[in-house]
Amino acid sequence: MTQSPATPLPTPKERRRLREAKSLSQAQLAARIGVTRETIRAWESGRTTPGGTGSEKYAELLRAPLDRPAPRKATPKPATTSAAPEQPVTRPSARAFDALYAYAAPLLVRHTYLLSGRRALAREAVERAFQLAWERWPEVAVDPDPAGWVRAAAYEYAMSPWHRLRPGFRRPDAPPADPADRELLDVLLSLPPVYRRTLLLYDWVGLDLPETAAETEASTPAAAHRVLHAREAVAERLPDLAIPEQLRQRLTALAGAERLEAPKPSLVREAGERRVRFWTRAAIAVTTLIIGATVLTLRVAPTHYEPVPAPGAPVSGVPAPSGPGPLSARERQLRALLQEELSGGPERLVPVPE
Template sequence: MTETVSIPAPGHSPDPVPEPPSLPDPSAADGPAEAFDLLYERHVTPLLRQAFLLTGDWRTAERSVRHAFRLAWERWPEVAVDRDPAGWVRAAAHEYALAPWHRFLPRRTPRGGAQDVRDSTRDVRDNALDGVRAVVQDAQDAVQEEDRELLEALLELPPSYRRTLLLHDGLGLELPETAAECEASTAATAGRLMHAREALAQYVPELSRVAPGPRREMIRSLLEGLAAARPVPGMPPARAVREGSEYLARCRTGAALALTGLVAAATVLTAVTGPEGYTPRQEAPAVSVHTPDRGAAEDPGADGRTGG
């Protein structure tokens, strides 16, 4: 399940999340390109919202979704026969969005003097919570002011907790399905979910006052309200994504061939200009120095004289 539903968050009145357009099922498409295009058009917007909830940054969300669909087109024979192609793309987008190296990418300065959420959280909570805190760019433009604290709480969770909460409570996956997609055991997934809910309850006290069933619906509503607080950025058409995937594949193939040719040329050059072979050094034969016997040297017969 990748589409989000339109349930307004308690105490908020965000614009309703538009339902995805009514499109034919990708399995009924005429050819791989059309099937991919239908999958893209049906799921690109929900995946953008999910990636934003995981990262707090729309630019990272866009990169994650583009990467996931390019990878899907590159491996389309595998994706097309998967029992859940949308789930395949979702897993690729989530893994890319939560990759730890994103923190090393250059980020633009927020517009309008918007504060970095990490600094804001440090000032408000006096660094009471440990762990890695994600940097959210354009936070004041991306979410409503009343949602800001919830976004900070969500981003303070460890990435695995954040993903578990989104899949189980936000998207409605059951616990075994969530564990399989996160590549974790069911027991570990249940523990992550419990700790994530407890952390959110510190910011939204209403969560601790309801039963588990309504709590799940409330969290889903809160996440949807958070993602719907700003219009989703425009994405390139499906054809452009396919062409981009093919171009990158050609570049990688060309680079691999060039590297192979370079290694082969270096090997040939070494064989031509290098030594013909290793010849072990031959030791010179030992020369024995003969010292004549003193007695034989004094023998009168040694120099041809005869005694008389």
């Protein structure tokens, strides 16, 4: 029986909201209290109730006020005699994007590698996902889970079937050096993509079952069935990983064994902005081409209507064509006269040399 804590605690849903408001992950909060991440997840889901000294620390951290920087007074800049080079100013949106990138990108690269089994594709998928997030930053900034937004975009890009047509993806990546890691990766890649994604989100990333179902666009019972089926498939080939905690530790070791580094956030932002400029210019060029073709068509098109000739119609009352009729008496007389005349008679003119 679980002992109820002496310090009153908010509801499980409110506990999670307070933790996210302080920008703390489950692992960070667990490290401050001195418990495991699974314990924090159980407290926030309501499966167990905090007890002992850990509950007091937990309550203090949840009820602590948010760390807000004190407002600074504006101070006039000292006058300088020489013009110093201006330092680049980072916009607040760029600082927020860089903070999200530093928090989510390193883990997301490893997550995408476990999903696809390809190192270059994992880095490319994460980079494209964050470029898309920067393009839609007003939408992503107000999302309740921006890291989940980027994770979903990276998954959609990494698991796209169009990558099979790329020349560089016709050969598989080099397998991990450790035979145990290689066998685990083979088992993961043998699972259907949706089962593989559900298993990693729940057993490795640490999402709750409703959150896993929402991110995979499935119902909660369907997500639970996928997790159980994926665990059975893994345990069938690797009996040592039948326990979920051992499976999570092996997945962490497999992801950490690969040297997967994401590029700097400033490079990702610049690449995203260049991509936006390119497509904007391409759209302007296509629009200009369409307008030019329309103007040319209007210039060379006829200015008045030319009616189409009507199709022919049959005419009645016209006699049908026939052969010559019988000759009259005068015509017979003329024919006889012509027959009696010689073709070479004296009536014919003959040329005579002079």
